[in-house]
Amino acid sequence: MNKKIGFFAFAVVFVFFFLSAVYLHPFGEPSETDMDDYFIDNGQNETGANNVVTSIVFDYRGYDTLGEATVLFTAVAGVAVAFRRLKK
Amino acid sequence: MRGMSKIVRTITNILYSFIIIFGFYIIMHGHLTPGGGFQGGAVVASAFALLVVSYGALKIKDMLKAKNFSVSECSGLLAFIGLGFLGIGTVFFYNFLAGKGGLFGNVIYGINPGDLNTAGVLPLMNIAVGIEVLSGLTLIILYMFNANNPKEEK
Amino acid sequence: MIYNFPFIAAVILIGLGVYACMFKRNLIKIVIGISLIESGVNLFLITLGYRKGVAPIYTNAPSGASMVLPTPQALTLTSIVIGVATTALMLSFVMTIYKHYKTLDARKARRLKG
Numbered sequence: 001m002n003k004k005i006g007f008f009a010f011a012v013v014f015v016f017f018f019l020s021a022v023y024l025h026p027f028g029e030p031s032e033t034d035m036d037d038y039f040i041d042n043g044q045n046e047t048g049a050n051n052v053v054t055s056i057v058f059d060y061r062g063y064d065t066l067g068e069a070t071v072l073f074t075a076v077a078g079v080a081v082a083f084r085r086l087k088k
Numbered sequence: 089m090r091g092m093s094k095i096v097r098t099i100t101n102i103l104y105s106f107i108i109i110f111g112f113y114i115i116m117h118g119h120l121t122p123g124g125g126f127q128g129g130a131v132v133a134s135a136f137a138l139l140v141v142s143y144g145a146l147k148i149k150d151m152l153k154a155k156n157f158s159v160s161e162c163s164g165l166l167a168f169i170g171l172g173f174l175g176i177g178t179v180f181f182y183n184f185l186a187g188k189g190g191l192f193g194n195v196i197y198g199i200n201p202g203d204l205n206t207a208g209v210l211p212l213m214n215i216a217v218g219i220e221v222l223s224g225l226t227l228i229i230l231y232m233f234n235a236n237n238p239k240e241e242k
Numbered sequence: 243m244i245y246n247f248p249f250i251a252a253v254i255l256i257g258l259g260v261y262a263c264m265f266k267r268n269l270i271k272i273v274i275g276i277s278l279i280e281s282g283v284n285l286f287l288i289t290l291g292y293r294k295g296v297a298p299i300y301t302n303a304p305s306g307a308s309m310v311l312p313t314p315q316a317l318t319l320t321s322i323v324i325g326v327a328t329t330a331l332m333l334s335f336v337m338t339i340y341k342h343y344k345t346l347d348a349r350k351a352r353r354l355k356g
Contacts, residue, residue, distance in 0.1 A: 018250065018257075021253040022250065024246060026246065027289065030290065030292075040309050045195070045197065047186055047208060048186040048194070049206065049210050050200070050207075052312040053124075053316050054119050054207075054214070055210065058210050058214070061316060063180075063181070065217070068324055069165055071324050072323060072327045075327035076161065078331045079231050079232070079331060082331075083234070083334060083338075120301050126319060130326075199302070199303050199305055201301065232330075
């Protein structure tokens with residue numbers, strides 16, 4: 001009985017995802033592109049980097065990268081804690 | 089864990105230096121070509137993983153010390169945050185070196201073959217993040233390998 | 243509908259991951275399911291920002307070509323590294339659980355042991 005309810009919920013969620021993917025905007029035509037067009041046009045003047053993705057990662061959205069580096073540091077610290085040697 | 093056969097160790101001796109140099113090339117050219125600190129750090133960490141897998145955790149313990157990688161990971165993260173704080177005169181994470189003509193200060197507009205001396209503070213941040221990622225992933229691999237042999241942990 | 247096939251592929255990946263998380267007992271399989279959900283979300287972000295063009299890099303770019311959207315690629319770049327870190331953390335916890343309980347079944351590894 002419990003498993004049947006689980007299957008039903010999974011089927012409902014999957015059908016919802018599938019229909020939303022089918023009725024999304026057509027592939028290859030993003031709807032809102034103003035911000036990205038600004039980055040492509042002005043990113044080279046403002047940061048001097050040829051690679052627009054790098055200028056977004058480290059300059060326009062530097063806070064995102066800072067949080068990401070902190071998450072990586074915390075994950076390494078967690079692995080070190082999980083495998084630490086216990087005192088006999 | 090014991091090491092692998094002599095064939096694997098010979099190929100590793102030939103290949104790992106080239107893999108490390110390719111990873112640092114990806115880190116250094118992050119503002120010109122596809123790549124950057126994260127991807128180059130992952131490539132260098134894969135070279136260290138190849139060393140650990142082929143030689144085994146016993147022989148590699150003298151070569152790759154976990155304490156050194158821990159120190160370099162912390163220094164990479166601190167260098168990244170410090171580079172963010174150096175632009176605090178305007179805002180946090182301000183690109184204070186771009187367009188000034190000094191270190192990494194050139195500015196080229198339009199389509200160009202690529203000049204390494206551009207992009208201000210971005211290459212320095214790439215190097216800092218690359219050092220952090222390569223030491224972090226290598227630390228994870230070393231800890232997971234050392235966890236498998238409880239007798240050798242001393 | 244057939245033009246939306248990349249979105250449908252991402253949804254199928256996410257559905258497989260959710261299925262593995264809901265109906266599997268093995269902890270390694272649950273970790274694999276979470277990694278599948280991550281891959282599906284990354285694929286969805288990348289396909290959401292695609293338009294006909296070249297990569298957003300000015301080094302030796304063909305003149306006059308439009309470029310794909312750079313922001314989803316930057317966010318996916320950070321998402322991949324976070325995914326690697328969290329997968330390593332989950333696998334290390336699974337190894338600790340296996341050492342403690344001598345089993346990988348999520349149902350049997352719930353007793354409070356000293």
